Amino acid sequence: MKLFAGSASLNLGASLAKILNMPLSEVEHHVFPDGEQRIQLREDVVDQDVVIIQSTGIPTDANYIELFLLLDAATRNGAKSVTAVIPYLGYSRQDHIFRTGEARSLEVMINAIEVNGATSMIGFDFHSIKTPELFTLPVHHLSALPLFASVIKQHGWIDNNTVLISPDMGGLRRLSKLSEMLGGMSMSSVEKNRDLTTGDIDASLVHGEIKKRCLLVDDMISSGRTTAQAVEMVKKHGAEEVYVFATHPVFSEDAARILQASAAERVFVTDTIAISEEKQFEKLTILSVSDAIAGVLSV
Numbered sequence: 001m002k003l004f005a006g007s008a009s010l011n012l013g014a015s016l017a018k019i020l021n022m023p024l025s026e027v028e029h030h031v032f033p034d035g036e037q038r039i040q041l042r043e044d045v046v047d048q049d050v051v052i053i054q055s056t057g058i059p060t061d062a063n064y065i066e067l068f069l070l071l072d073a074a075t076r077n078g079a080k081s082v083t084a085v086i087p088y089l090g091y092s093r094q095d096h097i098f099r100t101g102e103a104r105s106l107e108v109m110i111n112a113i114e115v116n117g118a119t120s121m122i123g124f125d126f127h128s129i130k131t132p133e134l135f136t137l138p139v140h141h142l143s144a145l146p147l148f149a150s151v152i153k154q155h156g157w158i159d160n161n162t163v164l165i166s167p168d169m170g171g172l173r174r175l176s177k178l179s180e181m182l183g184g185m186s187m188s189s190v191e192k193n194r195d196l197t198t199g200d201i202d203a204s205l206v207h208g209e210i211k212k213r214c215l216l217v218d219d220m221i222s223s224g225r226t227t228a229q230a231v232e233m234v235k236k237h238g239a240e241e242v243y244v245f246a247t248h249p250v251f252s253e254d255a256a257r258i259l260q261a262s263a264a265e266r267v268f269v270t271d272t273i274a275i276s277e278e279k280q281f282e283k284l285t286i287l288s289v290s291d292a293i294a295g296v297l298s299v
């Protein structure tokens, strides 16, 4: 097996190589002044099972192009199989048509992943449970929920004063899986509405009971506004402590400042997306998904 990491997942690739006790093979990645990219795999891949890890957070489009070039390089140079590890699958929120005339953007990305030679893929906490069905290749859908469950257990946050909260109604399925892992912890939800044109959100209603300690769980944090509004909302309804758990730290725009300034006590995310130093903040804790990926690759 040969393991290559794209520029968006160099640290995760290195941790993975360490766990799997194998080298991380070298990639030459050049960006021309006009933004075009050139990829060269610096190892022979003929008849090899190749693993390519590349996340597609910000800059999403450039990271996707790099992934397509890595897949093409592996296929074109004779790899026997090519597993695409895409810890965060960009465009996941555009998985269906919301308004007439729109593109089904996620499907466009998935087609390109398949056309360029991936023979299987590994991903985390897709935005929709239907995402794996959009692929024709085999998909390993991993989750950060077991990591969140173990943090919650370690802190002893399983008691009658604690409730799991979804920042929107769509996240309740995710929440019930986590609740099950924690022996049936109670769940509530904030009702969030988003303006499809401006992206503005309004979180104004709470469904269910709010307890002293709230654990807010989401698949991703992008601008941070959903999180900040939900935290504010549950605090208004009597929560004293709010801990946030989100798999993908997309952290667009001013997210780091918004999250640090929010009323949350702590924000737990994973390393499905690398967070640059300037986007890290005091309340942030980063958990690693490398063991979960290694678990699939070493089978």
Ligand code: R5P
Pocket: 093, 167, 168, 170, 171, 201, 218, 219, 220, 221, 222, 223, 224, 225, 226, 227
């Ligand atoms: C939405 O359905 C997702 O689960 C997240 O809640 C959302 O994408 C977060 O976006 P933002 O951080 O920009 O509010």
